[in-house]
Every structure is written in C-alpha cells, then in structure tokens.
Amino acid sequence: MSTLRARLDAMRPSQAGPTRTADPRPPDHFPSRGNYRSYLMFGLGSSLMLLVSANLLRVVKSLGDGERAFDALLESFAHPLYLGFHLLAFVWLSWVALHFFALFPKTQPFRIGPFKRPPDALLVTGLRALFLLSTLLVTALLLGVL
Amino acid sequence: MRALMLKLEPIIWGLFGGGMFVGALLLPAFVLVLGVLAPLGVVTLDTGALFALARHPLGRLVCLVTIALPLWAGAHQLRHIFLDFGGLRYDGFLGALLYLLALLGSALGIVAVWNL
Amino acid sequence: MAEQKKTLVVTRFDPDRDQTPTTREYEIPVEADWKVLDALNYIKAQVDPTLSHRWSCRMAVCGSCGMNVNGEPKLTCKQPLSAYGERVEVAPLANFPVIRDLVVEMDGFMERLKQVKPWIIEAKEEAKREGTNRQSHAELMDFKQFSMCINCMLCYAACPVVANEPDYLGPAALALGHRYNQDTRDHGGVERNQILRDDGGVFSCSYANECSEVCPKGVDPAGAIQQAKLNNVLDWAKRFVVPRRKPRAPTAAAQSDEPGRG
Structure with a gap:
C-alpha cells in the first residue's frame, strides 16, 4: 500500500449515490513501484535543469564580465560540493536525456x-x-x- | 493564478517541450566540460576562444536557448512533482513562483547574451 | 497431481457496518488454468456468498472486472492466477470511492467520459451535404488504436494525477476525446479542444505513462494525451495566424449527434 493519500474527492460523481462509500486509495505502491520510480526520477532529474541552467547563466554572464570573472567562477566550481553536484547532474541529466528520447x-x-x-x-x-x-x-x- | 496559468498552458508546455529537448541534447556536455573536467584540471579551457565562440551570433543563440528553455522545463516538472504529492492547494502560488523564476532567468539570459 | 492451494487476501467493505475497508483471507483450491476472476467466483459460489465483485463477459471485452491485484490494476478475467505466488491480494481499483467490497463507484467516470463529447459531431449534417463520409485506411489508422478502449478504468487506478486533481478528466476520457478529434468524419475539433485544454484537461497530465502500461487493450492513453497536447499547442498558435470561426453553439441538431438519441 502507498503511504500517500488520494484526495477524498478523487473520481467522486457530482451527486452522491444512495449508499455511503469508502474513501479512494491512491495508486498502490506510488511512487516506489518500477515505472513510478523512473517517472519520479525523470521528473526530479529534469527539475535539476533549473539549477544547471542557472549556473550556465552565471558562466555566460562571467564571460561577458571578462576573463578574470570567468576564471574566478570556474575556480569556485572546483569546490567539492560544486564538483559533486555537477557530476551528479551530468549522470542524471544524461539518463534523463536517454529516457526522454524513449518517451x-x-x-x-x-x-x-x-x-x-x-x-x-x-x-x-x-x-x-x-x-x-x-x-x-x-x-x-x-x-x-x- | 491557476486560471492564468491554465490560459498560458499551451505556451508553457511548448517552452517545456523545447526545454526538455534542448536540455537533453546540450546540458550534459556543458555540465561535463564547465562543471567537471575544467574545474578538476583535466582539461584547460582557452578563454579567448570560448569568448569568440560565445560571441558568434549562433553561439549567442545556443547560449540563450540552453539557459532559458531548460529553466521552463525544470520549473514545469517541479510543479508537477508538487502536484503528484498533493500540492494542488498551493499550485496557484508554487506554479506561479516557479514560472516567474524561469521568466526571470530567461530575461537575465537575454541580458547576459547581449552583454557578451 | 497434488491439489494446489492459494490464499486470496480480499478487501471487504460493507457500508452498513464498516467504517473503513478491511481484508479477509480465503484459502482455496485452485486449478492451473484459472484467472484471478475464477478464484473470486469460486469464493462467491463455494465459500462466502456475501462477497461482492463486478464481472460479466470473462473475455476482456466488457471491462467490468478491473481490480488491483497485488497492487497493480488488472482485468481479473485476463490475469492468470499462476502469475502470483501463494498469497494474492485483491483490492478494489485505486483512486475510486468504494461502494462495497471490490465494487467501485463508476458514476464519476461516466460523467468525465461524457464531458469530452465522445461522439461524431455534425456527422449527419455532413452526410446530408456531401453524401457518404469516406475515410481512407490511413485516416482510420490515425485513431483506430484509441477507439479500442473498453472503459475498464484500470488507467484511472494507475494515474497519480487522478489521485491528486479531482477535476482531471483522466486517461480514458482524454484519449477518447483525442480519438474523435482525429476522426475525419468529425467536425467538433474546435469545441472539443476547448474542453481538452480546460481545467482538468490534457495539460494536467504529467506523462507518468502508467495508464498505458496497465491498459489491457493496448490503447496507449498516454500517447493520445501527449498528441492532444501537441494538437492544442498548434491549434492555439494557429489562432494568431488564421482568424477562427466561433465554436458552434449547441443546437438541437448537435444534441441529436449523441448516440442513442437520433
């Protein structure tokens, strides 16, 4: 069973029927079952694009600001946290790309x-x-x- | 806010689709070179050549779409994740916030590309 | 050969007695070629006549016997019992209010289905004007797959959006709307597209694709919905290029388009 809940008004008719009904459950095993899991990983991976593109914006801006600004920015990217994030983003976004083209x-x-x-x-x-x-x-x- | 987003949904979805395509094709390479290989010192970037490449009209266009469109794709996907986890009540606020971020990023992208 | 036994863990709910659904276990002898529905029918006939479940044709045509089996929406008349181990959990379809035991409330689904106007609009008028509606094989193939739906509602039980957006029209209804929009005999594209892109329409879909995974007839509602999104974007963009005619106001003639009325 899923730990999430479905809205109580999910698939309710506009007029209540003659008998009391039990509340709807959400899809079983959401989001842990196979296809839901890749769906969620795909959604989260594509959401990473928000951060990655924001960083690319900084890169392009620094290019406009001059060589020193650009070098300083790339130097800041050498921080282990940045490196880890970019490595994760590279792997995750590559998977997102392959999955996207399958869909x-x-x-x-x-x-x-x-x-x-x-x-x-x-x-x-x-x-x-x-x-x-x-x-x-x-x-x-x-x-x-x- | 939801009513306005619903009205604009064809544009938003178009930007999302374009963003997924551009993001899938171009972002991994940008992240690999600028975010991993160069900072690690595996490769050395020629800043002058990069600057010339980015200033080329085609380079500017690529920079702009690679910044702006994936922002819309990311915002749209994140909005739907919130919705899938019961965020409908906050959708008017959260959705608008995410799209405003994408809009702001796109505008800043235009400025950054203009200033190259 | 030794008699094989399986335990069916079946959801029970009596609206007159129970606050919430509970489960009851039935250990029964099973045959090798049984479907899940055969086991339920055995329980009803031999063990517990109070069990309520819907079924009719037993050949994956009527769409009545959809249930969640071990957490996945399945047509129980089509799903072999041998696909499962010793214990098999049978629950009513997820995302639906439950009337009793394994029987879900379908009226909400029927209302959503009607909202997309699933009939050919202006078919008679066109036939009167231009004679027989001719359709090529290629034109038929544009929608044939989407017309195979048997309204079994498995796709609704699998959809995360249905659970979270009460106004969502859902996979089967939206796919059916797209099916009629693709039909060359139909002239309701403009008015139907307005419904398809309204609140709860195609743009609510986040393309989890699970509707298509569970569809027992290979309809691929997820594909239909994404295609309908693309159609709507193009339709919307066209408005700025080509001045559009106003959507037709509902007339008596349009009402007679509805099957069973004219």
Missing part, C-alpha cells in the same frame, strides 16, 4: 504531413545517437578541438 516518439502524431511516423525503435535509436553526437560536438567545441 518521445509516441508523443508525435501517426502521420506528419504526408509521411508516416518512423517506427518507434528507429526514432529512439536515432534520437539517442543524436544525443551522443551533440554531446561530443559541444564537448569538442568547448575544448577548442574543432
């Missing part, structure tokens, strides 16, 4: 213009390959390799 195909219509939607497996593989490619590309660009 993505069926959000699209069966037909896009005159074309049929490609098979889900093909779309998922393609999107995941795109993720790998863009990660490599951005990494190479930032490192000045390209």
Whole structure:
C-alpha cells in the first residue's frame, strides 16, 4: 500500500449515490513501484535543469564580465560540493536525456504531413545517437578541438 | 493564478517541450566540460576562444536557448512533482513562483547574451 | 497431481457496518488454468456468498472486472492466477470511492467520459451535404488504436494525477476525446479542444505513462494525451495566424449527434 493519500474527492460523481462509500486509495505502491520510480526520477532529474541552467547563466554572464570573472567562477566550481553536484547532474541529466528520447516518439502524431511516423525503435535509436553526437560536438567545441 | 496559468498552458508546455529537448541534447556536455573536467584540471579551457565562440551570433543563440528553455522545463516538472504529492492547494502560488523564476532567468539570459 | 492451494487476501467493505475497508483471507483450491476472476467466483459460489465483485463477459471485452491485484490494476478475467505466488491480494481499483467490497463507484467516470463529447459531431449534417463520409485506411489508422478502449478504468487506478486533481478528466476520457478529434468524419475539433485544454484537461497530465502500461487493450492513453497536447499547442498558435470561426453553439441538431438519441 502507498503511504500517500488520494484526495477524498478523487473520481467522486457530482451527486452522491444512495449508499455511503469508502474513501479512494491512491495508486498502490506510488511512487516506489518500477515505472513510478523512473517517472519520479525523470521528473526530479529534469527539475535539476533549473539549477544547471542557472549556473550556465552565471558562466555566460562571467564571460561577458571578462576573463578574470570567468576564471574566478570556474575556480569556485572546483569546490567539492560544486564538483559533486555537477557530476551528479551530468549522470542524471544524461539518463534523463536517454529516457526522454524513449518517451518521445509516441508523443508525435501517426502521420506528419504526408509521411508516416518512423517506427518507434528507429526514432529512439536515432534520437539517442543524436544525443551522443551533440554531446561530443559541444564537448569538442568547448575544448577548442574543432 | 491557476486560471492564468491554465490560459498560458499551451505556451508553457511548448517552452517545456523545447526545454526538455534542448536540455537533453546540450546540458550534459556543458555540465561535463564547465562543471567537471575544467574545474578538476583535466582539461584547460582557452578563454579567448570560448569568448569568440560565445560571441558568434549562433553561439549567442545556443547560449540563450540552453539557459532559458531548460529553466521552463525544470520549473514545469517541479510543479508537477508538487502536484503528484498533493500540492494542488498551493499550485496557484508554487506554479506561479516557479514560472516567474524561469521568466526571470530567461530575461537575465537575454541580458547576459547581449552583454557578451 | 497434488491439489494446489492459494490464499486470496480480499478487501471487504460493507457500508452498513464498516467504517473503513478491511481484508479477509480465503484459502482455496485452485486449478492451473484459472484467472484471478475464477478464484473470486469460486469464493462467491463455494465459500462466502456475501462477497461482492463486478464481472460479466470473462473475455476482456466488457471491462467490468478491473481490480488491483497485488497492487497493480488488472482485468481479473485476463490475469492468470499462476502469475502470483501463494498469497494474492485483491483490492478494489485505486483512486475510486468504494461502494462495497471490490465494487467501485463508476458514476464519476461516466460523467468525465461524457464531458469530452465522445461522439461524431455534425456527422449527419455532413452526410446530408456531401453524401457518404469516406475515410481512407490511413485516416482510420490515425485513431483506430484509441477507439479500442473498453472503459475498464484500470488507467484511472494507475494515474497519480487522478489521485491528486479531482477535476482531471483522466486517461480514458482524454484519449477518447483525442480519438474523435482525429476522426475525419468529425467536425467538433474546435469545441472539443476547448474542453481538452480546460481545467482538468490534457495539460494536467504529467506523462507518468502508467495508464498505458496497465491498459489491457493496448490503447496507449498516454500517447493520445501527449498528441492532444501537441494538437492544442498548434491549434492555439494557429489562432494568431488564421482568424477562427466561433465554436458552434449547441443546437438541437448537435444534441441529436449523441448516440442513442437520433
């Protein structure tokens, strides 16, 4: 049984029936059961984007403020707490990306213009390959390799 | 507040979808290089080259969307997590607060990119 | 072969006597090919005639016998008893008020279903104007999967949003709304989309995807809802490009669109 509660008015009809009813329970094993767990991890992982993008904002701002500001910011990122957070964010966001692309195909219509939607497996593989490619590309660009 | 958010939901959802896509494709690489490899000293960044890259019109655009859109995605996801754990009563306040944060971050992103 | 026994832990609730639901255990002999429903029917017939549960067709068509089995929403006529160990927990569907034992209150679901206008709007008018409604195979495939729903409500029992947002129309109803919007014979897209994006509509869905996981007919309500979100965003954006016609006011003719009335 879940430790959470469902709202007492969940799925209630607008008019009460002739007999007293027992209160609704929330979905059993929410959020510990398999699919709910990955759903929650996905939600929490994507919420991390709030913090990660805020940090990227600081990076871009520091670039505008000059080389010293940028170096100082990167130096502050060497703090173990920052390092730990960024490492966690990298792993978690990569998983979020792979999971997102698995969920993505069926959000699209069966037909896009005159074309049929490609098979889900093909779309998922393609999107995941795109993720790998863009990660490599951005990494190479930032490192000045390209 | 909920009524206003409901009215704006198509835009918010559009920003959320875009944010998930951009965040999934670009954020891990940014975090890896700027948040892990460079601070650890595994790689050395050429600040001048980075500056030139970011100032390029395409670089500015990438910086802006990578800052702004994932903020909306994160705000939207966090709002739904609160809702899933019984936060409906506070949704008007919490949802608005989260989206305002995303809006503020997006505005600051535009300023930061402008000042590059 | 030795007779196999299993213990069914069944939720009981008598509104005249009990404050809250309790459980009762029944140890019964079972056959190898039994479904969960067979065990419940055995208990009702042989052990305890006071047990109440809904069922009808026994072939996963009527959608009556949905229950939570070991915590997961299942059609009990389809779910083999052999999938479980010695103890099997059978409870009424989660997220619904309980009338008695394993029987849940369905009226809230029926009301939500009606709200999305699950019928073809202006079908007769179109037929009068233009003759037979022709539909290509590709057009049919745009919605066929979503029309396979048997209203068993398993998706409602699995959805975390249903538990937390009382106005949420829910997976089956929203998927059905999308099904009619995708039907080329239908002309109610504008008015139905207003319902779909209103309070409790598609945008309340947080895409947990569990509705699709538990669906015994492969309908994929989660996919339908995300597609409906995309449609609504495009529909909403179009308003700024193309001036739209006003949604049709309900007329006597529209009322006659409702199945069973005209």
